Amino acid sequence: MRASYLVLGLLALSISLVSSTSGSTRCKNQSGGNVDWFILYKLPKMQKTKGNAFTPAGGEFVYIDSDSPTSARTWTLSSQDLYRPPNPLAYTLAPLYQKDVPQDILYVVYNDQSPDRYNGTRNGHSKGVVMFDEAVGIWLLHSAPRFVENLHGGVYTFPENARENAQIFICVTFPATQLNAIAKQLRMQYAKRVRQGILNGDATKTRPDGSPLQGQLHTWTNDETEYRQRDQSRRKTIPQRCQEGQPGS
Template identity: 30%
Template sequence: MFFFFKLCVFVLSFMICFSEAVISCFNEDGRPVDWFIIYKLPIYKMEVKGSGLEYMYLDSTVTNWQMSTHTINSSRGALGRTLTQLYYKYKSNSSVYMIYNDAPPELKYPSHYGHTKERGYDYPSSGKYYGQTLNCITYNSIQFPLISQQLAFIYPRVYNCSVPPAFSPHIAVMAQICDAKTPFIKTPKNLLKLVSERGQTFFSFAKSPYYVDDIYTGWVAQTLGTDLLVESWMHQGHQLPSNCSLSHHVMNIVSVCLPGPQMFSSYEDHSKWCVSYAFKDQWTCLGDLNRDSGQAGRGGGLICSQNPIIYKAFRQAMAGYKHC
């Protein structure tokens, strides 16, 4: 039956899939978990050169970041174990999946597509240099129509997908996108509440190219009612400065320090995340948009929660920020 299906979602390297069999996020030991987060380390960490394949791991069963014994390109790590499920099922008529990337393999890179990521399990050499984050969440299939709606706003560049006819009525937007059609949206942005398989609440902020603004300043901080510290790629010449012009402020993180210590500047980090400045608010968001004027007119979004484990891990990772 449809309601026994499972859904797995990756944010930043974003994949969506579900099937009649049990599909879940897998931890480093190959066991199902409600969610996990990976922080891939950049090659250069305070002038110390690494491989660009090491990563820190976090899930609901641990209290802080742990250095993985695997590398990001290993099939034995959490990412490899989770994606392997797709490879075993992707030809089945009982499975739905969508793979997308703003710069898919062997295709050119047009900026009008949403700044969102998706790939099969083949970590590219170009991805070694900078830091990255990845979030996997396990959802029951009753959440899937809601996630399907959000896809209409972020405008993903799909390069591989499957929506068998039996599933189309439940996930009509995803089916349209899979058929290379553009779904109609009534508003330029959308906020939805999602609940993971084990009851963790997440909030999905999704914006279309028609919402031309910095998502962090103009929408997320004001909606959550909290000042935000934002980590995003500060590599280009048109990054946005910290902004204190509205009721709730947004300040750029300039350096990150993970346990080890693993310290690096935002210049070396291609991840996009934010935390509430005030510890009492406990907000953490992971997404796919930089604080960059060139991305104000792109589709994309953030997944936010008030999970104390996630908040503690990311708030303590903030090693420096620039006030307004």
């Protein structure tokens, strides 16, 4: 129930704040056009059975966005495939697949099941992408392990190990004024960073109105580093405490 309220709140905020804003760091539809939000549900891979006319291979998805007709806003089975561009994810995250690291955007990719070797984590069970320029950006929340992989590899890819199960992707476009609020939520989640980049390499970059663009983001980065250091220290001391007959927590 709480997740439903979060989604509704994100969509309402997006509609009220971003309707007149343009920019490349925006949620993109199936044609590469800007939308305030989209929800994409990847179908699970299914075995062929007798009498089953439709057997998903794991790349098919149903889709809905802010431009869908309000008179009949329902899920639509897309003709696209998440394993082959074009598709909304490839369009939306195109800057992150460029070989040259973009110098005009700020981004953070977080995933508790990161593309590198996964040995478990005590970070929050959360996955997503935050990507902003000085005026507007996106928050993409999803459930796919190892996504986003091949960052700055020059080509869009989708993780093969995400094929078997269903996955959900919720993209919402926000004005840059909301970035600190988003970063605050990530701090509360202890989201596990996979990679990040900074606007023009300048941690003090401000919006046109002079307000800081990434204060909470850097606070979150520092908090996460400190959290990991505390956690590693705690793990080292538990065996010592056990040997001494003291509680391990």
